[in-house]
Amino acid sequence: MKINLQEKGFESPLPLQKLIWSKIKGGLSMFCIAPKNAGKTTAIILSVIQKLNGQAFEEAPRALIFVKDKEAALDLETEFKTYTRGTDLRVYCAYEEHNIELQREDLYLGTDIVIATPKRLNKIFYLNxxxxNKLQMFIVDDAEFLFRNSNFEEVSRTPESLEKCQYLIFSTKFDTRFERWKDSFMFNSQTILFK
Incomplete structure (x- = not known):
């Protein structure tokens, strides 16, 4: 991964990344509130790769990342593939504009990291x-999108089916509706406000 970091021009962690990496590594659930270009997406990618030891394992995903739409999913997948070169980690995107039966088949074959839109993930989940069951990391990237349409409710359903999991919510602003998650599945979480 060091070579991949150098190729991306990544010399040292940004201040936000320095602040949160040890907390993520320690398993803390958190709301990370920081402006655009603070390094949130790279922090997500590197934290996931590190947590999964850069290795594929069995069939069930161990990291789930919610994004707002197909474009965001494909962009994040491209970034992941840059950093996961040289590992055997499998990254898969699930979004509405793709055949759901094909997505189910692909997921059945095995993946480590799923990047998904909330509606499509729930539909696949309810179709078994x-x-x-093996999920270790539940992440929402650019969480502002949650408060449009029914995304907040869709994402709120998933933790009902999970056991012990680390929750990481990345956003440019804290919304009071996040308090509901603090009261249900993120009660031991910390809020990091980075200016």
């Missing part, structure tokens, strides 16, 4: 098309 994804096993979340």
């Amino acid at each position: 098309g994804i096993n979340l």
Whole structure:
């Protein structure tokens, strides 16, 4: 991964990344509130790779990342593939514009990291098309999108099916509706406000 970091021009962690990496590594659930270009996406990618030891394992995903739409999913997948070169980690995108039966089949064959839109992930889950029993990391990237349409409710359903899991929510602002998650599945979480 060091070579991949050098190729990306990544010389040392940004201040936000320095602040949160040890907390993520320690298993802390958190709301990370920081402006654009603070390094949130790279922090997500590197934290996931590190947590999964850069190695594929069995069939069920161990990291789930919610994003707002197909474009965001494909962009994040491209970034992941840059950093996971040289590892055997499998990254898979699930979004509405793709055939759901094909997605179920692909997921059945095995993946480590799923990047998904909330509606599609829930649909696949309720069709018994994804096993979340091995999930270690539940992440929402650019969480502002949660408060449009029914995304917040869709994402709130998933933790009902999970056992012990680390929750990481990345956003540019804290919304009071996040308090509901603090009261249900993120009660030991910390809020990091980075200016």
